[in-house]
Amino acid sequence: MRPPADPSSPVGFVLGVDLLHIFPLEGATFLCPADVTDPRTSQRILEVLPGGRADVILSDMAPNATGFRDLDHDRLISLCLTLLSVTPDILQPGGTFLCKTWAGSQSRRLQRRLTEEFQNVRIIKPEASRKESSEVYFLATQYHRRKGTVKQ
Numbered sequence: 001m002r003p004p005a006d007p008s009s010p011v012g013f014v015l016g017v018d019l020l021h022i023f024p025l026e027g028a029t030f031l032c033p034a035d036v037t038d039p040r041t042s043q044r045i046l047e048v049l050p051g052g053r054a055d056v057i058l059s060d061m062a063p064n065a066t067g068f069r070d071l072d073h074d075r076l077i078s079l080c081l082t083l084l085s086v087t088p089d090i091l092q093p094g095g096t097f098l099c100k101t102w103a104g105s106q107s108r109r110l111q112r113r114l115t116e117e118f119q120n121v122r123i124i125k126p127e128a129s130r131k132e133s134s135e136v137y138f139l140a141t142q143y144h145r146r147k148g149t150v151k152q
């Protein structure tokens, strides 16, 4: 997501990416079908984003649930880590990363990785998220890249 340079202007740039077809939505651009785990998708995102950078990466991605809680958790964490691995190419320094997870044993691993790259990392449970669901979101702000990461 790229908010307007002039805050009084209501126009930003929103780019949606999904494996599935997304119906057109006024004011948004979509890359679909596109798999964020495919390096060609990062390339396409860079080509479409104005200035080649996003201020916010927001992920509600989830794999199709198998019903095996641990497996589903691991697959979703892996998806979040893959997305995090492309942030050096896409996210503006100072930017924000929000991703959905299902709570489980690998959550700490994701949290650790986020803490290496962002100044602030919080776990949030939005009001709209059902209380009985294990869904929680990681909100990471003030992106500074991992020490030693060199942008190509």
Ligand SMILES: C[S@@+](CC[C@H](N)C(=O)[O-])C[C@H]1O[C@@H](n2cnc3c(N)ncnc32)[C@H](O)[C@@H]1O
Pocket: 017, 018, 019, 020, 034, 035, 036, 037, 060, 061, 062, 063, 064, 079
């Ligand atoms: C919980 S749904 C999100 C739905 C969407 N936020 C909405 O309100 O319609 C999870 C979405 O993640 C997408 N997804 C899962 N794995 C993906 C991947 N590797 N690349 C891109 N999208 C993926 C799925 O196709 C699905 O549409």
